[in-house]
Amino acid sequence: MRISDKPIAARLKELGVELRPGVPLSEKTSLGIGGKTDQLLLRQFDTIPEVMRLLADENIPRRFLGGGTNVLIDDGELPYVVLHLPTSQPGMRVEGNTAFVDAAADLGGMVTFCAKRDLGGMEGLIGVPGSVGGALRMNAGAYGTQIGSYVREVELYRAATGEIETLRGDDIHFDYRHTSFAPDDVMLRVKLALPSKPYKEILAGIRVCNEKRRSSQPLNQKSAGCIFKNPAGGSAGRMIDELKLKGHRAGDAMVSDRHANFFVNVANATCVDMLKLIDDVRERVRSAYGVELENEVIVWKN
Numbered sequence: 001m002r003i004s005d006k007p008i009a010a011r012l013k014e015l016g017v018e019l020r021p022g023v024p025l026s027e028k029t030s031l032g033i034g035g036k037t038d039q040l041l042l043r044q045f046d047t048i049p050e051v052m053r054l055l056a057d058e059n060i061p062r063r064f065l066g067g068g069t070n071v072l073i074d075d076g077e078l079p080y081v082v083l084h085l086p087t088s089q090p091g092m093r094v095e096g097n098t099a100f101v102d103a104a105a106d107l108g109g110m111v112t113f114c115a116k117r118d119l120g121g122m123e124g125l126i127g128v129p130g131s132v133g134g135a136l137r138m139n140a141g142a143y144g145t146q147i148g149s150y151v152r153e154v155e156l157y158r159a160a161t162g163e164i165e166t167l168r169g170d171d172i173h174f175d176y177r178h179t180s181f182a183p184d185d186v187m188l189r190v191k192l193a194l195p196s197k198p199y200k201e202i203l204a205g206i207r208v209c210n211e212k213r214r215s216s217q218p219l220n221q222k223s224a225g226c227i228f229k230n231p232a233g234g235s236a237g238r239m240i241d242e243l244k245l246k247g248h249r250a251g252d253a254m255v256s257d258r259h260a261n262f263f264v265n266v267a268n269a270t271c272v273d274m275l276k277l278i279d280d281v282r283e284r285v286r287s288a289y290g291v292e293l294e295n296e297v298i299v300w301k302n
């Protein structure tokens, strides 16, 4: 969707928004898939409610994109604009056992920053790609750690009230790859309470997780991490592997030959290719195991 030539563009600029016309979202996602649209960089937190009201008044559909590492975006010209927080020099600071971090920060960067200040607990999250905001929204987790366990407060733009609010950690539900945040909420900052641990010990934990990840996941290929959630008591990856679907393709979308719950873009996969592969694999698992796999990746259909 193009709004850069509309009168609203000047108003957005006054509100501190940087408008980048016609951005290919394939360049903003780890899958390397996604069509084109105007991108709005929200450079001032305090004007976000006004920006949202303005877009609503002008009937301009919008979606918020974080690190782009867990999303499958449709092809072609997208019927919405994309909002984004600037990622250069996000705020991070530590006071005692509390870390204050901007949602735009890189998740791994945050883990390392805290580790260097002798705050641990999040070692398992080290190789999870994406932003802190995206990790909060999905309650990202790996190797027995999930970010929700450490959250004390989240500052966010709340779609329900149209205002910036601060939620207490206790008032947010963090479940397996699911939270009580609304789809339109925009994470802005988080306050985490972390256990003290010597840097050397944290580093040892980080190395173990990195090694496990390197040996089991296709880290050098374009993917969105795991495509499906694990069903209760089961493993999506193991089932897909047992069905001998590693290497199975739809166009340029392929089931990774390293980890069967990772679907990779081997060259120029489209969203259509990836959705075909997802549906095909889901159907095969359903008929073989009677299990309906649920997407872990978030799909933005036009």
Ligand code: EPU
Residues within 6 Å of the ligand: 141, 142, 143, 144, 216, 224, 225, 226, 227, 228, 229, 230, 235, 236, 237, 238, 241, 258, 259, 260, 261, 296
């Ligand atoms: N397995 C296979 N073949 C495969 C992949 C896995 O047999 O191709 C087996 C493994 O041998 C193991 C079991 O399945 O016995 C589970 O595999 P793994 O330890 O790799 O973990 P996972 O359940 O597939 C989850 C998360 C990952 C996270 C890892 C490590 C989900 C959907 N996935 O994967 O998170 O990195 O544990 O903690 O919860 C993600 O969220 O995108 C993601 C990749």
